[in-house]
Amino acid sequence: MGVRTGGAARTVWAAALAGALLGPLALGGCGLTSGSPMVDDVVPGSVGQGLPLKGADLTVTSKNFSENIILGQIMGLAFKAAGASVLDRTNIQGSIGAREAVKTGGADGMYEYTGTAWITYLGHDRPITDPREQWRAVAEADARNGITWLAPAALNNTYALALNRANEKKYGTKTLSDVAALSKSDPSAVSLCVESEFAARNDGLPGMAKAYGMNVPASRIQKMDGGIIYTQVSGGGSCTFGEVFTTDGRIKAMNLAVMADDKHFFPNYNAAPEINAKAMKKYPAIKDVLDPITAKLTNDVARELNAKVDVDGEDPHDVAKDWLIKEGFIKKG
The missing domain is CATH 3.40.190.120 (Osmoprotection protein (prox); domain 2)
Structure with missing residues (x-):
């Protein structure tokens, strides 16, 4: 959620990584100006068959809490297996920097949360109770901002x-x-x-x-x-x-x-890929690569992956890669 800081809380690991890897980077208007290439030797599994993103140069980003970093790594690895050259600009401080990167083209995509977009970015006071309608309203509104929202996950990090x-x-x-x-x-x-x-x-x-x-x-x-x-x-x-x-x-x-939210105050914070509209137009195969992966993301999956980072101390990149391989979405090269 980003904040939502939206989904999983920030971690000591995330803070350390931010200092070690991103601290020296100059932060521009979109929140970031550098990054590291993904060099993993991964190939298509059930997604990315035929390398539909071959020749694409894509940049992924995320906020700086464990769940969103994991989701950013999932997106980047999926793009990489589908043939793209991927620049990793995940782990950006706060919600606004990563969002602005996608909006302005400093990054091509990230996983965002519907409630964060509806309330924080689009300025609405009241959430929409139905999660699918919340996503639909966000997608329609953000289309005017140059952002394309792909299908949402069941994962609701509220x-x-x-x-x-x-x-x-x-x-x-x-x-x-x-x-x-x-x-x-x-x-x-x-x-x-x-x-x-x-x-x-x-x-x-x-x-x-x-x-x-x-x-x-x-x-x-x-x-x-x-x-x-x-x-x-x-x-x-x-x-x-x-x-x-x-x-x-x-x-x-x-x-x-x-504590149960018995008055249903908090919005739905379903995770969904938000993609820069120009990148989406140029590489429409992004949808086919990400949709099956997003469909597998549930609260139970998120808790399992988040615990590997926040409790067991594993690297979010490794957690994301292991899950994608286990689910058969990608394979080791």
């Missing part, structure tokens, strides 16, 4: 609040309405750890607090990196509740309890 099992037992909260009620009946019981972007976005904390009548003073809201939120909540640290993402593998690994 926001949530979570707490550890001890606090769940202590306070008995199951829904965001329960958290709002607790914030009024026992204000000292509710403290929040959130990312800075979530704290400011209309589809984040301000909107959630308004929709649920949640009364949490600023003194009880701490802003921090997403990876730290999980450890703070899990260990009963400085916050009772923390902002999490529903596809994050650490929810299961840390045995956290997720």
